[in-house]
Amino acid sequence: MNKPILFICLFIQSFIFAQLSERSLSSEKWQFKNSKDKNWLPAQVPGTVHQDLMNNKIIQDPFKDENEKKVQWIENEDWDYQTTFNISSKEVMNDNIDLVFNGLDTFSEIFLNGKLLKKTDNMFRKWQIPVKQDLKSGENLLQIKFKSAFNTGKELAKKVPFTMPESPRSFVRKAQYQFGWDWGPRLVTAGIWKDIKLEFWNNARIENIKIEQKKLSDKNAELAVHASIFADKKGKYTIAVNNTVDVVPLKKGQNLINIPFHIQNPKRWQPNGWGEAYLYDIKVSLKQKSTSLSDETMKIGLRTIELVQDKDERGKSFYFKVNGNPLYIKGTNWIPADSFSPRITKEKYQKLIKDSKEAHMNMIRIWGGGIYENDEFYKACDENGILVWQDFMFAGSFYPADEEFLANVKEEVKDQVSRLQNHPSIALWCGNNEIDEAIVNWGYQKQFKYSKNDSIQVWKDYKKLFHEVIPNALKENLTVDKNIYWPSSPSIGWGHKESLTEGDSHYWGVWWGEQPFEIYNEKVGRFMSEYGFQGMPSLETTKSMFSAIPDLSLQNPVIKAHEKHGRGWEIINEYMKRDYKVPTDFVKYNYVSQLLQARGMEIAIEAHRRARPYNMGTLYWQLNDCWPVVSWSSIDYLGNWKAFHYQTKRSFEPMLISVSENKDSYDIYFINDLLQDAKITSKVELIDFKGKVLWAAGATDHLSANSAEKHLEIKKENFSSFDLSSTALKIYVGNDTFKTEKLYFFKKPKDLKLSKPTLYIKKISPTEIEVSTDVLAKDVYLKGDTNFSDNFFDMLPKTSKRITLSQPLEKVEGMSLWDVLEN
Known part of the structure; x- marks a missing residue:
């Protein structure tokens, strides 16, 4: 009598634990400390050590005042994190339990119940560790010990027989902008920057899904669903793609299953400006008999995209053909939206992408010194028809190419490509930002007194990493229809004639070269992937640089500290003298600096667009900021549109x-x-x-x-x-x-020759106003706690302009209208 009962219990138990389930460990009570200390303090996961130190009032906000200078000691320290969590007797009974870290920054040792499980060395990799044998019913202790990335990088640099530029940042697989840039602070973080979870599974699980678009016509989309499945037990399994079902035999271990899938009368995913960015829901499910084991859901878009490079009488074309038509690319460059990336919210991602869409953009380049962005970024791009030029995370330096480093990068590429490849927004994978140019043009070899052999080695290492390892890893992990690879942006440095006749171009003759804005009319390349000019952020964001009531002055050391370019103020002043009367009042200076930036970028964008089809793309530097700063951005750190972004909307x-x-x-x-x-x-x-x-x-x-x-x-x-x-x-x-x-x-x-206008505002509705003037009103600036459909605009007399507000007038604080007549 006992045997049948035992059989039934085991069957029920097997059924209960068949479905893959997850449990987040991020919400457990985490603690952290300096490895030298004894006392533990509360920590937040995901997060960074800087955030945890701020939350515990050990450091002040490095975004405010001159506090950045006071927190540089953090990068030299080692930091320990730990938590305890309980495992139930039911959870332990699962056949397989994996501990999954989606992001550890950067050099760490992972301990579970005192046992060393793994050493990590890459911020951009996913770490998945089987832990069933190491877990116990009841309380478990998870510890992660982080080594200083700065100190570890210095040790790695000693292995190279010559001095590498930007050492030690180029030796650590970590967000490069954290080491400081000419628009960002030096805040070299450590910590658990993405979520941690336990995954419980039995029999088999789906590890990865690749959707290949084999053919696309108006009548039919022919797809292949490539499923990577790991089976703990061999046998017959059922795999379903939406309503298409197949029975497949799985061997123990890794299995690659290909399933044909068709969509009749497909709707194409169109880039912003051409139509709807239509998305299809795809669900891939794995079952054994009637028991559900694992499933993956995603949204895909059907589109074709090509990078066309044809020789012509002036060089070689460089343009994207989308759904069979040449697409003129209008867009921008993206940097991380915060120096502490774990605190970038879904809402911030969505707003920045929608702001890009509203400005008629159709592409964003993710710059190679930041991070592979959160899933929410790519989701927002998919939904809004914004193509993505995806750099790999290498920027402006030389990089090693020893076997250990290359193997690490190969796994990084695998993890990120596996995560991102099904997004229809991904248009191109690019090896790096400005490394070819750095080797050829920036004079590091002379600066660091390289021998001839040293210089040869640098170039060999570059070719190995960006012309072999990364493109080969792409081929191994991508489906054919998504494999557009470009080794370096730009392909040729801006000082060379060829940079304007082929490939993509970063033109910095304006700003760095201090050439007049009008030179943009002459320096037009085939695809302008970087160019820009600085302007101040909004007054609201400028005030946020201070912890107390600010003294707004260009001589204020806090204002100076939030300009990271060594000659930034000098360059802005020089250009301002050329085009405007330079105000002495800080508020007016802030305003005119924004007008100056917008004017320069208007000249550039329109020169590019007029040159079509010779030029087929313009991506300005840069969309956003990672902290309150004077920079090239069109949207400041708090999300306010600068004059530049309003001008971008008009110019695009x-x-x-x-x-x-x-x-x-x-x-x-x-x-x-x-x-x-x-x-x-x-x-x-x-x-x-x-x-x-x-x-x-x-x-x-x-x-x-x-x-x-x-x-x-x-x-x-x-x-x-x-x-x-x-x-x-x-x-x-x-x-x-x-x-x-x-x-x-x-x-x-x-x-x-301007005269003082009389400006009139008429309320049309709670969210609409009408502005009119008696004489020309130049660069009318509407201020208030709202977004305007247009701003910083010109108006002739006998005309009116209707402006839509993002919220009703009665809720808008500080609404006023200002026109700087002195200019």
């Missing part, structure tokens, strides 16, 4: 009017990023600042799809009798379905 409009001044004429271009031709009416008026029309011309024309064409050429002699410092060119293009306008000023802002 799918229908753009752009004016190019030549020796004898003003050439007017109409740029159309859409896939449809259009019949248009255009009108050009020369208007004085009081609204009087002095000259006019118009035409009916045809606007070609996906094009940039010169439509009008106005001879300068037409305007020889007018005072161009008191006039503007108003250009209109439109038809029954769209309308766009542009004001073009002939003179620099400091040379315009």
Whole structure:
């Protein structure tokens, strides 16, 4: 009688524990301490040691005042973390239990109940450790001991017979920006920066799913689902992709299963501006008989993408063809949105991507000195039609290529590619940021007195890492349709002529070279993947640099400490003198610095777009900040749009009017990023600042799809009798379905003859206002605790502009309207 009962109990027990289940350990009561100390303090996981020290009031916020300097000791210390957790007798009965760390920063030793399980050496890797034999029912002790990445890196650097630039950061597989950049603080963190969990599973589990798009037409999408399954017990299993079910035999150990899958009449995933970023739900389930063992769910998009590089009479093209059509790339570069990345919220990721979409962007480049971003970033890009240029995490230095380092990188690539590859937003994988250029152009060999053999070794190591190990690891872990690899960005440094005739270009003649903004009209490459100019953050963000009521002055040491470029203020001042009257008042200086940045970037973006199809992409540096700072960003650390981002929204409009001044004429271009031709009416008026029309011309024309064409050429002699410092060119293009306008000023802002306007605001609805003026109002700045549909804009008299607010007027604090007339 006992045997049947025992059989039934075992069957029920097996059924209960068949489904893979997870349990987070991040929410347990964690503690930390300096390894030299005895006393433990409360810790937060995920997190960083800096956050834990702040929470325990041992250090002050390094983002405020000059506190960054006071916390540099942290990077030299070792730090210990620990927690206890209970395991039930039921949990122990699972056949397999894995301890999974999604991110440990960086050099650590993992102990469970006193036993050393693993040593880690890479912030970007996933560590999965079988622990069933090491767990016990009841209380278990988990300890993670972190070694100083700075000190460990110095020890690793000693193994190389010559001095490496940026040592020791290039020896540690860790976010490189933590060591300080010209827009970010030096905050070299340690800690458990991603979640920790226990996974319980039986019989078999799905380890990874790759979705390959084999063919795509209007009638059918032919897919292959590649499932990597680990079986603890061999036998027949059922695997289902949505409603498609197959029975497959699995051997004990690793199994690779390929399942064909079809979607009839598929909808394509379209980039922002071309249509809906349509996503399909895919669920892959593994069962044995009727028992569910493991499943994976994901959203995929169906699209084709190619990187086209064809030789032509001027060099070689560089453009992306998406769903069969050339796509002009409009976008930006992304850095981590916080120096302490565990505190970047889903809401912040979503807002920054939506802000990019609102500014008509279709691509973001993830810069190689940061991190492989959180899943939420890629999810937001998928949903909003934003393509991703994904750098691997190497930037601006030389890197070693010993066997241990290369093996570590290979596993890093495997982990990250496995995690990210099914996102339709991923357009290109890039080996590094500016390392080819650093080796060829930056003079490190001379600075560090390299021998000829040293220099040869550096180049061999570079080729080994970025032309062999990484692309080979990509091929091993990617499906064919997602394997677009570019070894280094840029492909050629900005001082070389070829950088503008092929590949992608980082042009820094403006800012670093201190060339005038107008040089952007000449220095146009095939694909501009970096260029930029600094501007101050909003006043709100500037004030957040202080822990007390701020003394807002350019001489304030706190303000100076939040400008990380050695000559930043000097360069901003020099450019400001060229184009504006330089204010002495800090608030006005803040405002004009933003106008200056926006003006420079408007010139650059429009020069790029006019040059289509020679130029087919413009990615400015940079979208966001990792702390409150004077930088190249268009959105500051607190999420406020700078004047630059409002200008980006205007300059990235799918229908753009752009004016190019030549020796004898003003050439007017109409740029159309859409896939449809259009019949248009255009009108050009020369208007004085009081609204009087002095000259006019118009035409009916045809606007070609996906094009940039010169439509009008106005001879300068037409305007020889007018005072161009008191006039503007108003250009209109439109038809029954769209309308766009542009004001073009002939003179620099400091040379315009402005008079004081009377500005009027009329409430249209709780979330809409109308602004009007009696004379030209230049760079109208709306201030308030809300987002505006437009800001920092110009207005002619006898016109009005409607502005939408992100929240009702009665909830907006500090709403005011300001126009800097002195400029």
